[in-house]
Amino acid sequence: MKILAAHDGSAPADQALLFAAEVAQKLGGQLHLVTVVPDLCLSSEEVSPNECSLISSSLEHDAQGGLKKAQELLTQQGVKALTHFKTGRPVDGILDAAEEIGADMIVVGSHGKHGAKRWLLGSVSTKVAEYAKCKVLIVK
Numbered sequence: 001m002k003i004l005a006a007h008d009g010s011a012p013a014d015q016a017l018l019f020a021a022e023v024a025q026k027l028g029g030q031l032h033l034v035t036v037v038p039d040l041c042l043s044s045e046e047v048s049p050n051e052c053s054l055i056s057s058s059l060e061h062d063a064q065g066g067l068k069k070a071q072e073l074l075t076q077q078g079v080k081a082l083t084h085f086k087t088g089r090p091v092d093g094i095l096d097a098a099e100e101i102g103a104d105m106i107v108v109g110s111h112g113k114h115g116a117k118r119w120l121l122g123s124v125s126t127k128v129a130e131y132a133k134c135k136v137l138i139v140k
Contacts, residue, residue, distance in 0.1 A: 001029035004103040005081070006094045006128070008035065009066030012109030016139040017070055020107035021079040023137075031081040032101050033070055036093030037063045060087075091127040098134060105135040 005020035007013045017033065024031040037059045041052035067083055074081050084101075086093030098106050108125045129136040 001027050001104045002032060002101055003029050004032045004034055004084075004094070004098050004101060004106045006034050006036070006090075006106065006108045006124075007066065007070045008090070008109075009062070009069065010109060012139070014070070014073060014109075016107050016109040016137075017073060018077065019137070019139045021074055021077050021081070023105075023107070025079060029104075031074070031079060032084060032097070032103065033067070033074070033081045034084040034086060034094055034097040035063050035067045035070075036086040036088065036090040038090060039088050056087075090124045091131070094124070094128050095131055098132060103134050105137060106132055107137045107139060110138050110140045 001024070003020050003024045005017045007017055021031055023029065037056075040055055040059070041047055047055070063085070067085065071081070071083065082101075084097045086097060094106060094108070097103075106128055108128055110123075110125055125138045129138060
């Protein structure tokens, strides 16, 4: 069984990651970890290319730090995971990673770093559950 845990550096994502690790251990599954860096410069005319580069670099640095933190959390639990790093819309990145690895299940937190936005745009976890071709477990 291939389990993909989506992680954005938030506390709910940590909870989902630990639950995914537990499931993978109990079922003898393979754990994959994905982090998606949003591309905030897509079709933006208000931000110069130079500013976009700085923003993207900063976001990637933060995401790499979050990925490292998640790996350390797993190591403390004695769990190994393959990591995947994507750029773009979080929902698309998660779904793309799941398809690429042939995931049997995606595990996501109920809300992430941008919880307030979900009232306007809908939550990432809800959209992943709606569009995924495999099982989705949302951890609260």
